[in-house]
Structure formats: structure tokens, C-alpha cells
Amino acid sequence: MEFLAQGFSEAFLLSNIVALVVGTTVGIIVGVLPGLGPMVGMVVLLPFTFSLEPSVALSLLLGVFCGGYFGGSVPAILLRTPGVPSSIVTAFDGFPLTARGEAQIALSAALVGSLGGGLVSIVILVVLAPLLSHVAASFGPPEYLVAALFGVTLVVVSFRDQLSRGLLLLGVGFFLSTVGIDGPTLSARFTFGFWPMQNGFDLVALVLGIFGIGQSLLLLEQGILKTDKLDLGRNTLDFSRIVGTLRYWRTLLRSGVLGTFIGLLPGPGSVLASFISYDVAKRRSSDPDSFGKGNPEGCVASEAGNNAVPAGALIPLLTLGIPGEALSAVLLGIFTLNGIYPGPLLLIKEPELISTLYWSMLLINLIAFSMLALLLRPFAMIVKVPPAILAVCVITVSLIGIYAVNSRLFDCGVALAAGVAGYFLLRLGWPVVALIMGIVMGPIIEDRLRQTLSLGEGNPLFVFGRPVSLTIIALGVIVVCMPMIVALIRRPRRS
Template identity: 40%
Template sequence: MLLAVIVGVVGGVIIGALPGLTSTMGVALLIPVTFSLPPQIGLAMLGGIYCASTYSGAISAILLNIPGTSASVATMLDGHPMARAGEPGRAISLATFASCIGGIVSVVALLLLAPQLAEFSLRFGAPEYFLLAVFGITVIASMSAGAIEKGLIAGAFGLVLSTVGMHPLTGTMRFTFGLPSLYDGVPLVVSLIGLYSIPEVIDLVKRSRRDGEQRRAVDAAGFLSVIPEILRQKVNLIRSSLIGILVGIVPGVGCSVGGFLAYDAAKKASPTPERFGKGAPEGIVASETGNNAVTGGTLIPLLTLGIPGNPVTAVLLGGIMIHGLRPGPELFSTNAEITYGFIFSLFLSNLLFVPVGLFLARFGLRIVQVPPAILAPIILALAVVGTYAIRASLDDVWIMLAVGALGWGMAVLAVPRAPLVLGLVLGTLAEGELARSLALVRGDVSAFTLGLLGRPISLIILALCVAAIGHGIVQHRRNSKFLE
């Protein structure tokens, strides 16, 4: 079983660090390998690849400014600036240990609180999901420090992009231009690769033409020196872990949202929010703790109710059922040995990806010393191959290049790209749940509004939305006065 966990972790770290190879793809590819294995061994391997791939997307996000997975987008906001400042080892170490802590806390929650938290998640209906998506969208203001108008425009454009494809209820095609690749909407991973890789390639080409550029020496040693720095952020770790767990138990939200919400909460609580986006260690710790805490959270409704929380756990559900197990309350009693063995393997996975990730990162740190003229074509080749590997579609490559051109234009105009990603991620969720909410009241907007006001959870989320918007307005006014 330990060997199975190690194989899963090593495979997960490699898959997550390569742009285009997602956690979902890794779990799906590994399921056939586990057919002939005992359930404990097979599930341990699947759990290892899930936990490790969620973490390792931070490696390419920090070193190349390209998120290996959608979960690591928020990590990139401070991770890459820290790497560009000559501290890539510190950034990766912060991300690794924070990921480990977030993952372990979520596994403990899965072990001790699974039935109670699963019952809580059942109280969420379509209106609550819609408001949760709206609450996530309020983070856009926080992602746009110093350029709130441009950030709101980018977020609005991301919401517009989220309407591409099939309507969630009627099935009507919108803005697809006859491309089958757009029937399911603008592919998120393809968009992330293009949005961040193409501008980075262009920037590297520009840098390679500058005479006399000096590359900073990188010290790969001292990975353990960040542990005291992380432990000093106890409040940040606890807050981000709780946010990730709660996001995880709500089906359909995902790791990227957990990372963004934890990052936003850390920024609002920080006495120096202006440091975020420029290499703040608190931002890296919050994002990685939050998105890795989602992994254990998503397994709570999966194991107790049979409800997958994201695409990865949907594939994992298939793997569990293939091994003859039926998710539900009786899983913890009739198949206790297998279930608790799987949970313990998740605990081991979160511990093991620390040495594996840091070992592989020692070689990855050499990337920042590669001349830009060599690194640029390598990144472009990885972007094209990674994009094509997702669905074996050349249309996806063209979409990636088009989104990359958009990302380059945004970089030139100093428009933040994170709000666009957030709008694209949450727009689909918000539209689908709003459509379902209105369908329940036959399109009566007044009945929908009154229904929101009569649901306790909806009122709590509404209050959080108002508080987040109010905080954003106050912060913007303070920044404006400071600039004056």
C-alpha cells in the first residue's frame, strides 16, 4: 500500500507540474491500472495522484508563470513575482509545506466530521449555489488592487466568455461559431495555458534581446528554512484550511475557487495588503492551503452521499464503484477496513508529496537560469502539446493561441488577468444555478427574490457578499487617497 501511494504521488507531482495534464486526466488514466489490484491498493494509488497533482500545479505556476492546474492560479499571483525576485526556492517551499498542512487538515475533517458536513452540504439548493458563485465574483475587486476599473472590465469579460456554449437548461448554442470545441464552453485549462503562457513567451523573447541582462543566482538549498515562517502564520493556515474544506463540500465549486477565496481572505486580513501581488508569502500560503484543503472536502460528500464535488471526484467515483464499493453512509460500516485505509492513504499522500515535490523542484529551479532565448520555445512547445493532449483537438490549440493573444494585450495594457479567470470559472456556475432557481419558480423573479430572503443560508451568503463589496469600496477609497 505504501508503494502504491508513492507511485501515485510521484505520478501526480509530474502530471500536475506539466501544463495541460490535469488531475482529472491523471486519475482517469490510472483507473485501468488499478483493475487488477485489491481495492485498498488501487484507491491508495488514486488518492496519491489526486492530492499530489493538486499541489504540484504550483511548481510551474511559480517557475514559469503558467498554472499547471486551475487550482494554482491564485498561487501564481505572488509565487512568480517571488521567483522573479530571485527566490524561487523559497516560493516553492512555502507552497509545498502550506499544501501539506491544508491537505492534512482536510483529511482530519474527512475522518472526524464527514457525516455532519455532508448533511450540511445537502442544505444547499440552487439559490445557495448561485449566491455562492456571486460571493466568489466579489473577489474580483480584491484581485484588482490599483486598477479596480480594469479588473472589473476583465471580470465582466470573463463572465461573457462563460456564456459561450450550450445553455445549461435549454441546450441552445451560443457564440460557438460552428466550432464543436466550443459546444461545452470555452475550455478552462486551454484558456489558462494560453492566457499565461503566450504573454510569458513574448516577454522572454523581449528579454533575450536586451544586452547585458544578468540572471540571478539561485540557491536550491534551505528548503526547510521556511518552516518557522509558515508556522508564524497560524491564523492564515487555519482560516484558509476552513475555507477550502467548506468550498470542497459544496459540489461543483472546485479547487481554484477555494484558492481564490483563501487568498482574498488573507489579503483583507493583512495589515499590508499592498504587498499582495508582489511576492507576499502570505498569499502563497493562503492559496496553497486553501486549494489543497478542498481535496479532502470534496471527498466528504463523495464517500458519505455518493455525490462528486468536482470532475476529479466524479472520475474517482467510477474507480470506487469499479472496485465493488457503493458510496454512502454504510460505506464506513460495511467496508470500514477499505474506507479508513483509503483515508489513511490520503494522509500519507499529503506527507509524501513534500519530499517528492522538493526533490523534483531542485531540478526545476534550474529553469530560471535557462537563457530566455532557449526557454521561450520550450514553453511554447509545452503549451501546444499540453493543449492538444487534453482532447486531441487542433481547435483547442487555436483557441489557446487566441486566448494567448488576448492575454498579451491585457499584459500590455496592465489589465489583471486573474479577474478574467475568476469570471470564467464562476460564470458557468452562476448562470446554471440561476437558471435552475428561476425554473423552480417558473420564471417569477419576485418569488425567487422572496425565496432568497426566506432561506437562512442564503441570507448569510448575501451578508457576506455585501460585506465583501463594502470592504472593496472602502479599500479602493483608501488607495485613491493614498495615491493623491
């Protein structure tokens, strides 16, 4: 309790509250806009965070992260066009309800689901993070190395049908992180004698290029949404509908817990959390046939599941320094840029920051829910902004933002090149998250590898002699091989 009290006053400081409101507003806006999403919002705001306190910067970005999931359900319900990919499941029941003139029921169910899922996941985060941190405190460099490799393996394996592309992009991401002067040895690597490359490729330039510029170019090509049938019923959310949704409290709790634990695993992410939560709710319902035809319980389950993912993803990030997907990889980048290194000692070294983070997560959920409940119409109307205007403005702000980080025009060139690559990768549907994981995790894994090899005097087999490392390796082998074994067992049965 003392630990939680430490961050309470910090979280309620005016600067933090302003950051939370701004971040959540931006998050809802980019969440409402199909084609943008919280990732674009986070990377566009990145340059603004460098002049802020770490806790305020993190609150701002967490606001975008969580606000995006809240906002994504609005166009999914009203237009059957999900603002974020995971909200596609919300559209299964949300849009049929809108078509029947009951958009208020669907929106209430989705927002109560989002709020409930978010709150459940924060409670699990507060309880589970110290326990995991306690276990991780016994880790040495080999265990960290194996755990980090396990994390990236899970991410790559999650793209089962694009395994080789995931691995390829992970390798490219790792390689990009090695360009420039190597910190420990001060040796130049892959600079080709070009001095601006000695500083390496800036993380912000690469991430902003891939998502800010690449995603905006793609948005420009995707065309304009048909928004003629935007029927909300009223300007705000109907309070009686909100209270009515609370009868699905069991679904809400169950989906919140499921979403948190899915978020905890590197790789699967919010789409899987939505699908599984929805599927479990349907199976346990007394009227499963009504799912997909306009059952509000479906909206509750899907939104509670996907909104529990951010807090779940923070657990491995804070305790082990392993991001589960692209959004938490960017958060890890923010931590390290501010000189904060997530890991088991973070809870001991920075208790106030972590406690502030917990309170901020709680406030973000309350702020996002209140904002959407009270300002439903203005937020819903954002979908009418033409994508061409959005694309031009986002690219302009991204380029100036990249310049603002280091005052180097070279970084703008890097971002533009990354933008082209990002555009094609996103258009082709390649697993871009593997590339981001490689860029962010590259320096961390390289450091751990060197430390591990130094401990083993150059012998990599040294890690197999440590029980914790061996356990993690065994887990990794099981996760990678299990689907192949299952497929082999099933094949003779089918034939």
C-alpha cells in the first residue's frame, strides 16, 4: 500500500493530468480514425516527450496507447470499419445493433467493456508485476539473454503463416540497430565512411518513418470512408444504457482476465485477446445463436479483452524489459531514451515512477470512458475528416518532429527511406512488428550476448549449465515445436 501511495500525489499533479488528457484525446482520435491507430499517435507525439519528465512523457504515451483501444470501437460499431484491428470483433455484434437503431446499446456495451477490462487488467498488473520481478531478480546476463530471445521468438512464431518473413524482418531490425559507432568498443560499423551514419539510425526516425509516414501513405491510397449513415441516436452516451450493460459483469471480468494474460505473452496481441474473449463469451452464453446478430454481450467481451492487453503487456516490459508487441516496444524505447532500464530492479530503483504509472493507467481508463461518454458525437464525427488531409498533415508533423529530436536533416532522410519501406511492408501485410522488435531489442540482446559470452569465456554452451536458462530454452523449444507436433499427430487421423 505504501508503494502505491508513493505515486499517488505524482499522478495527480497538474502536468501529469494534462498529459493524460492530451494523450487520451489523441489516442481516441487516432483510434476512431480507421487506418491510423495508436501506433501513429504515439510516434507522432514522440518528439514532444523529450522535453518532459519521464513520468509525464510515459503518461502521455500510455494515454495514446489505451485511448486508441477505446476509440477503435466507435467506427467499428457505427460503420463496421474498425479503428484498430482488434475492434473488428466488436463490429460482429455492434454493427447489427446500429442497423437496428440501437447504436447506444452497442456503444454503451463497448465502452463499459473497455473500462471494465482496463480496470481488471490494472489490478492484475499491480499484483503480478512485483511477483514476477521477484523471480527475475535472480536473473544474470545469460537468463536475460535467453528470456529476450524467448520473447522475440514468440513474436516471430505468432506469425505462423509468415514465419520466414517475420524472421527476415527481425534480422533486418537487428542489423539496423548495429549501424554506427559500437558503444563498448567504439568501433565504426557499416558506416561506409559516411560521417552522419556514425551516430547510427535514430530509433525515433525509423519508427516515425515506418508508422508515421508509411501508414499515412497507405491511408492516402485506401480512399475515403462512406460516412453517410452515421446514426448515434443522441450526442452523449445514455446513462441508463450504461447501467443496463453492468448485468454482463461476469463476461466483463472473465474477458478482462483473459485479455491481461494474453497481453502478457509476447506476440499474440489485442486481436487474439478480442477473438478469444468473444469466443469464450459465446460458448458460455445461454443464447449463443444471438452472437453475431446484435448481442451486446459480444461487444462487452471483445472490448474488455482488447482493452486489458496494454496493462498485460506492461508486466513483461516492466519486470523483464521484454516488449510483447510494437506499441510496448516503443514504450521500451522511451524508457531507455530517458535513461530508465526496465527489468526486475526497476520496481526497487524507481518505485515512485512505477506507482505513478499504475495510477496513470487507472486515470486513463476513467478519462477515456468519461470523454467518450460525454463527447460521443464530436469524437464520432472525426471519421468524416478526409484521409488526404490526415496523410499530408501527419507526414509534415512527423518530418518536423524527427528533425526536432536531434536537429539533423539526415534523420529526415532516414525517416523518408523508412517510410517507403514501411509503406510497402504494410501494403504487403508483412509482420512489421518483427522489424520494430528487432530495432528496439537489438542493442539489448547484443549487450546481453557479450556479457554472457564473457562470463562463459567465449563458450555459448555455458547458458545450458544454468537451470533457469535451461528452463526458458525448453519452454521456447516447446512453443516452437508444439504446433508442428500437433499437426503431425492430426495428419494421419485426417487421412
